[in-house]
Amino acid sequence: MKKKISNIPFGPYIAVLAGAIVDGKPNYATIGAYGVVSQKPVLYISLKNSHCTTKGVLESGFFSVNIPSSDQVEKTDYCGTVSGNQADKSQVFESFYDEAGTAPMICACPVNYLCKVTQTIPIFDFTMFLGEIVAVYAKEDCLSGEKPDGLKVDPIVLMNHGYFDLKSRIGTIFTACSGNK
Amino acid sequence: MKKKISNIPFGPYIAVLAGAIVDGKPNYATIGAYGVVSQKPVLYISLKNSHCTTKGVLESGFFSVNIPSSDQVEKTDYCGTVSGNQADKSQVFESFYDEAGTAPMICACPVNYLCKVTQTIPIFDFTMFLGEIVAVYAKEDCLSGEKPDGLKVDPIVLMNHGYFDLKSRIGTIFTACSGNK
Numbered sequence: 001m002k003k004k005i006s007n008i009p010f011g012p013y014i015a016v017l018a019g020a021i022v023d024g025k026p027n028y029a030t031i032g033a034y035g036v037v038s039q040k041p042v043l044y045i046s047l048k049n050s051h052c053t054t055k056g057v058l059e060s061g062f063f064s065v066n067i068p069s070s071d072q073v074e075k076t077d078y079c080g081t082v083s084g085n086q087a088d089k090s091q092v093f094e095s096f097y098d099e100a101g102t103a104p105m106i107c108a109c110p111v112n113y114l115c116k117v118t119q120t121i122p123i124f125d126f127t128m129f130l131g132e133i134v135a136v137y138a139k140e141d142c143l144s145g146e147k148p149d150g151l152k153v154d155p156i157v158l159m160n161h162g163y164f165d166l167k168s169r170i171g172t173i174f175t176a177c178s179g180n181k
Numbered sequence: 182m183k184k185k186i187s188n189i190p191f192g193p194y195i196a197v198l199a200g201a202i203v204d205g206k207p208n209y210a211t212i213g214a215y216g217v218v219s220q221k222p223v224l225y226i227s228l229k230n231s232h233c234t235t236k237g238v239l240e241s242g243f244f245s246v247n248i249p250s251s252d253q254v255e256k257t258d259y260c261g262t263v264s265g266n267q268a269d270k271s272q273v274f275e276s277f278y279d280e281a282g283t284a285p286m287i288c289a290c291p292v293n294y295l296c297k298v299t300q301t302i303p304i305f306d307f308t309m310f311l312g313e314i315v316a317v318y319a320k321e322d323c324l325s326g327e328k329p330d331g332l333k334v335d336p337i338v339l340m341n342h343g344y345f346d347l348k349s350r351i352g353t354i355f356t357a358c359s360g361n362k
Contacts, residue, residue, distance in 0.1 A: 150340035
């Protein structure tokens with residue numbers, strides 16, 4: 001049976017850490033507002049205008065998307081709870097950099113995307129940043145044939161107020177195709 | 182050790198079924214390009230302009246976001262593989278409707294969002310639709326206190342070319358807050 005419930009975006013979403021240089025220091029904010037928007041190598045993040053990270057992305061023109069694994073859920077929650085306006089989050093994670101852009105990336109996260117802002121879209125009191133992917137890093141032990149393996153990466157899923165980890169691989173994209181053509 | 186890999190948006194993403202009425206019939210397309218963009222009850226989906234569903238959303242002004250559970254991975258993959266331009270997908274799932282909008286929703290999916298298009302943003306050969314949530318449905322047995330429970334919903338995560346299901350609840354949002362204030 002279906003039940004009508006409140007008009008709330010309960011998710012699910014993927015929890016990611018958005019990174020930027022703010023006042024010369026790395027800063028990371030945990031967000032669910034991340035994703036893909038086309039088949040091009042472009043990601044979006046959406047950040048509240050009052051957030052510390054937003055200022056950094058606007059000033060530097062770069063952001064990173066860091067995919068935490070489930071064993072990093074405590075630090076991930078911390079970076080979504082405590083504002084960079086109130087606390088210095090530059091030492092929560094060890095950072096590294098790529099010459100393609102100024103945004104910091106998190107060493108401990110299994111996958112990192114470095115993005116150059118290409119479009120800025122105001123949405124209510126948030127700003128959506130579209131960024132071209134200019135570098136991608138992954139932990140070597142999370143790769144299967146040069147590509148990140150979902151189970152090894154073990155990303156964190158957000159729904160309602162819970163964080164969840166992954167169990168198993170249940171299928172492969174476009175398998176239906178071979179079975180139906 | 183970190184390794185630099187190809188500039189590809191490997192994910193992770195959540196697999197959802199975007200629904201719209203196309204030529205008078207329900208049509209569903211599986212996408213990873215779905216998410217939240219602010220704290221308002223607004224979701225986005227991004228659809229390739231040539232896709233059948235895109236035409237339906239443009240014409241009707243409504244779309245639905247249906248969250249499949251892991252046991253629906255085969256039909257989910259089918260709706261991401263086979264185009265509505267080539268096959269009639271109206272009978273893959275049983276549909277239901279809400280008076281707030283014309284987009285069809287999938288009975289079998291544990292959570293459904295009905296959205297009214299409020300903004301249309303062209304991105305390369307895709308169109309990003311922002312939609313205000315005008316109705317939300319959930320299966321009664323997937324609720325905990327009137328809200329969807331991630332483990333009961335058991336959404337599908339996409340990464341690289343794999344589909345994955347959820348294992349366990351590993352934390353609660355803003356728990357770090359109580360420990361740090």
